[in-house]
Amino acid sequence: MALKAFTSGDLYRRFKPHLLMVLAQIGYTFLYFITEASFEHGMNPHVYITYRHIVAGVVMLPFAYFLERKQRPKLTIALFAEIFILSVLGVGLTLNMYFASLRYTSPTFLASMVNTIASLTFIIAVALRLEDLDLGNPRVIAKVVGTLVSLAGVMTMTLYKGPIMAFTLKRYPAQLSLTTWMSFVGAAQSAFFTVIVEHRKSAWTMGFNIDFWSTVYGGVVVSGLIVFIQLWCTEVKGPVFVTMFNPLSTILVAILAYFVLGEKLYLGSILGAAVVIIGLYSLL
Template structure:
């Protein structure tokens, strides 16, 4: 088992958080300049379709014929959570706040996803095992670090958020993201495709957001594209944050479960704060450094426990003499 093979899934999630950081910084700029949220969503998902479709035809040419009415309904529900609710609410929350402030709310997604997955039986808590205890402590430490990162600055404790409307929208977005991660498990069981699943999801999402956007704003100015930062944001978000990210997250969920990808969300807070400090002169406080330490410690504990659980599951299946489809191949 090579060292590179072991880190493929975590490295892919690290890449997703890098894409997310760039998306948040670019989106904050264009939204502050008046870009219509639903036009951004509709265009970026159309770009996502154009980017992923050639990959789907090349690597999954046969899976397209597996589509049926049940899968269509799941895809509709899947993207309703991902874009119509989660992304639109997040963009409106981002528009009312700042990139660093809104990115901190992404850290609620891991614990919300974890709780929902346990309640629905998608994820087992296994609290009696040492791995289960460490996984739970890691998740709480990671989220706790994100809270410290966001509210403790070293001298002043910001108990009440200054952006009330934006905060409410961001919290609602977190719940929608959590349901999206859990929904992916069902979708992957009936439609095991990371490419075609992404194509159909982006296509449906583009239609949903376009229709809602037209209802909300029919002015041509809201939908007109120019050769400026808005177009760059759409292309960047469409290729990296919609096309590539959807494929990587779908693959990670199939390998590690729905609670695995959102555990990396706190990293985007760290990346965003560092970049804002470097680009815009924002100060990094002692509270930020403490939060970073807790985030990295909690993330390491969670990933270690998750891997131990997977290895134990593999040994149990071998001991029973049963042939099981495990979420991780022997290469991982």
């Protein structure tokens, strides 16, 4: 019995990162649907981004403050400028475009597009000479083929019915604190942008309905809990391990969209998703 208990505990410790990443992808899957329901209810995507990251910043602030007091470096003007740019690319600009596109596409398409992040990152890294393009190296050839196949899969789904900012992490290694700063700065940037494009004061009003719950879910679960899970798994298993689970969300979204929302599942969607996943794993 003792040996069995030890074996079970050992298996749990061994596969704990895998289990957490599966739960994270399930969390992302529900995010697509709850935000789409909120947008159909009338929630402005830009207001949603602003409120969501205010919630995320407030939730993560005490954890960042108490857990990283000794490792948090001094915030200089230059470092804050880097965080500001990182917030633009990671929150203010990217997420506003990301969720605005949900109004014009579908959860399945949006989840599939996430799988191109690794491919596009590789292309940008090569263009900026952060990655060597040695075609005599089999590993590089696999990356190139995986990139092309992954992008081809997205094109199939569509038509057939900056480098990674790791430089800031090196200068500001307190990840929880960095995420908290990005949440607050990104929320401010999103609010500034929203004021320009949205002149209705009523758009900022939120009742105790799907709009409220989608904001709380996005802020607490996704920008809080899931980000923490990804940071922990990245530290334990590495960033490639975390990226490998992205296709799971694509599959789950496609299944739920078909059975729950009655979204039409075209042959091109199935083939495109399969090609994207194959390309992604070839790249990784």
